[in-house]
Amino acid sequence: MKSRLGFVPVVATLGFIFLYVPIISLIVFSFNESKLVTVWSRFSTKWYAELLNDEQILDAAWISFKIGAISATAALVFGTIAALALQRFGRFRGKTLLTGMISAPLVMPEVITGLSLLLLFVAMESLFGWPAGRGLTTIIIAHTTFCMAFVAVVVQSRLADMDSDQEEAAMDLGAKPARVFWDITLPTIAPALVSGWLLAFTLSLDDLVIASFVSGPGATTLPMLIFSKVRLGVSPEINALATIMILIVVVGVVLAAWIMASSKAKSSTTY
Amino acid sequence: MVIAIPMIWLLVFFLIPFAVVFKLSLSEAAIARPPYLPMMTWDEEGILTFVLNIGNYFYLLDDDLYIFAYMQSMKIALVSTVICLLVAYPMALAIARANSSTRNLLLMLVILPFWTSFLLRVYAWIGILKTNGLLNNALLWLGLIDQPLAIMQTDLAVYIGIVYTYLPFMILPLYTSLVKQDESLLEAAADLGARPVTAFFSVTLPLSFPGIAAGSLLVFIPVVGEFVIPALLGGPDTLMIGRVLWSEFFSNRDWPVASAVATVMLVVLVVPIMLLRLAQQADEKKA
Incomplete structure (x- = not known):
């Protein structure tokens, strides 16, 4: 028997409408011919054509894509090691410190992270001469740092769900730790690794604040470009860009859900 | 040990930066690149001077x-x-x-x-x-x-x-x-x-x-x-x-x-x- 609280479904429905109205409005008005984003004139795909001819946006998108792919990969490696250490290695020196450092970036206001990393890079440059100037490298370092926290959370929750029985059995049968990791742990946490990488990639692709602080001339990421355009007002071209990005995400999420369901993988609690 | 990799990474790029922020908050702004005065200076006689400026907080x-x-x-x-x-x-x-x-x-x-x-x-x-x-x-x-x-x-x-x-x-x-x-x-x-x-x-x-x-x-x-x-x-x-x-x-x-x-x-x-x-x-x- 379930308790009946009549207003719950009503508020929940309104909540979901609230979550989706902005996204739907973005998509609908990307097909609007008029430059006035919110006044409908007639169906058109001209903003998509303009988008695909806009060198500036395409360049920024490519830069963001590169930064995202490299940072997500580095964050995946570091975040997974951290998650394994915290979940499987028992007690070790500095465990509390690592726990704190891996969870703090999740909530740290971006302005603080951005400013502090920039000041570090400037101080390092004057002390060691590296990194020389700011640009792609500094953004990648910054993104790797905050993305590994998210990867660690995702992988850690998967490891917590997973039985350590199989790992222990393999060890008892004489398998070396490395062998246990490659043959048992890795295949089991593979779905979490995929979603962790994708999450890191999306977060990197989306970051405006941290990138603005640590970027330099010649490294304008997509969010930085969008922000400077949006400050001047709404533009249908941005709606078209948003629609493409949303479409990629929806396809990706549906595909991931389908793969998870068909492999009957036990769903882990991830973002 | 592999744990050292994320550990050192986070120490260098997450924890130490806060110390740098704190240090800089005690410096004095200047029209220079980077736009602040160094906290420590050696003058010609080799005397080390520290300048701590808490003026920013008063400000x-x-x-x-x-x-x-x-x-x-x-x-x-x-x-x-x-x-x-x-x-x-x-x-x-x-x-x-x-x-x-x-x-x-x-x-x-x-x-x-x-x-x-x-x-x-x-x-x-x-x-x-x-x-x-x-x-x-x-x-x-x-x-x-x-x-x-x-x-x-x-x-x-x-x-x-x-x-x-x-x-x-x-x-x-x-x-x-x-x-x-x-x-x-x-x-x-x-x-x-x-x-x-x-x-x-x-x-x-x-x-x-x-x-x-x-x-x-x-x-x-x-x-x-x-x-x-x-x-x-x-x-x-x-x-x-x-x-x-x-x-x-x-x-x-x-x-x-x-x-x-x-x-x-x-x-x-x-x-x-x-x-x-x-x-x-x-x-x-x-x-």
Whole structure:
């Protein structure tokens, strides 16, 4: 028997409408011919054509894509090691410190992270001469740092769900730790690794604040470009860009859900 | 040892930077590259001089703008956290009590916006809230108003943007704690004659406190330092501390004052961040 609280479904429905109205409005008005984003004139795909001819946006998108792919990969490696250490290695020196450092970036206001990393890079440059100037490298370092926290959370929750029985059995049968990791742990946490990488990639692709602080001339990421355009007002071209990005995400999420369901993988609690 | 890799990485690129911020907040601004004076100098006779400048902190205290911005940020963060909680709770409850196939669909609907660009979702609200935007056009068309409402560039727009953006951060921890609850407790309450509302307040709500705590802190902490939402949706008088820090850094190029602003913000947030750790640890132990 379930308790009946009549207003719950009503508020929940309104909540979901609230979550989706902005996204739907973005998509609908990307097909609007008029430059006035919110006044409908007639169906058109001209903003998509303009988008695909806009060198500036395409360049920024490519830069963001590169930064995202490299940072997500580095964050995946570091975040997974951290998650394994915290979940499987028992007690070790500095465990509390690592726990704190891996969870703090999740909530740290971006302005603080951005400013502090920039000041570090400037101080390092004057002390060691590296990194020389700011640009792609500094953004990648910054993104790797905050993305590994998210990867660690995702992988850690998967490891917590997973039985350590199989790992222990393999060890008892004489398998070396490395062998246990490659043959048992890795295949089991593979779905979490995929979603962790994708999450890191999306977060990197989306970051405006941290990138603005640590970027330099010649490294304008997509969010930085969008922000400077949006400050001047709404533009249908941005709606078209948003629609493409949303479409990629929806396809990706549906595909991931389908793969998870068909492999009957036990769903882990991830973002 | 492999643990050393993430450990050293985080020490160098997460922890040490805070020390650098603190050090810089004690420096003096200058027109130079980088725009501050060194703290330590050797003069020609080889004498080392240290200059510590706490003037930046006095400056923050002296100018009402900064105190006002801190208070405003705390107020906006607190109010948005409460609104998020009130909206998210029924949603999380509805998801937790749905049957398992609907539940997965609803969960996916909560997570999906999280995966789409935050910046673009905030941008979408400009089109909805501006004077000739969707909301005003709809209300005018329905005849509910004669004049467009001025929502864009007000605190109201900032609240809408924040609640919208941070809602999933509240729903997910609430859902996790609600779905773990044993339904037989509610049955027992009903058998003992408790009405659904009574059962909710005496069973469901108290059991979900860890979720409420985690969700509230996950919203409150980042909102205090929020920059993008007030910058895009707020008016010139929506002073939030993240925005002040941004303009000190980018417009005034006063790195030491920006660092002092960041240091104070960090000090303000240390307690909530530690509370969040405690809430999460309590949750892990229960699981």
